[in-house]
Amino acid sequence: MSTTDIPIGETGPRYVRLQVELVLEITGSEELTDAALDQLGGDEYMPADERQHAESSVRQDESxxxxxxxxxxxxxxxxxxxDMVQASWSCAHTEYDPDSDEWDLYDDEAADDEDDDEDSADAEADAEGKEPGGR
Structure with missing residues (x-):
């Protein structure tokens, strides 16, 4: 049996994708920029030309x-x-309206719960020989 054939519950490698989305408010642009410049200045492995480009980018954009x-x-x-296998991340400015439905993270969970409830009801109706949705 190869590792790709390992069913859940047996030993073997497991990979999980963890996705995190954060919206942060910049409350101290200078402090943020200074901290990033300090970190860049302390990176002994960064080539000088790359450091110069990075410092310029950091000065121009808080993200x-x-x-x-x-x-x-x-x-x-x-x-x-x-063990972390791979990582990528990015930062970008965004429009944020905490009152907008677009930013209501809990609506997605409520919608998923409603879908699960509907799926359960349809499965029960199928088991009883009825049409899904109570028809």
């Missing part, structure tokens, strides 16, 4: 500064029983 300061590896290094 670039944030991208240099946040590292997904830091989020999971203390989690036991895992």
């Amino acid at each position: 670039e500064a944030l991208a240099y300061l946040v590292d997904p590896f830091d989020l999971v290094t203390s989690v036991p029983g895992i």
Whole structure:
């Protein structure tokens, strides 16, 4: 049996994609920029030409500064029983309206719960020989 044939519950490698979305308010642009510049200045492995480009980007855009300061590896290094295989991240400015349905994270969960309830009701109706939806 190859590792791709391993059913859940048996030993073998397991891969999980963890997706996190954050919306952050910049409350101290100078502090954010300074922190990113300090981090860039302390990176002994970054070539000088790349550092110059990165510093310029950080000075022009807070989202670039944030991208240099946040590292997904830091989020999971203390989690036991895992090895990070791959990571990518990006930062970009966004329009944010906390009252907009677009930003209501809990609506998605409620919709999923409603879909699950409908699926359960349809499955019960099928088991009883009725048409789904109570028809």
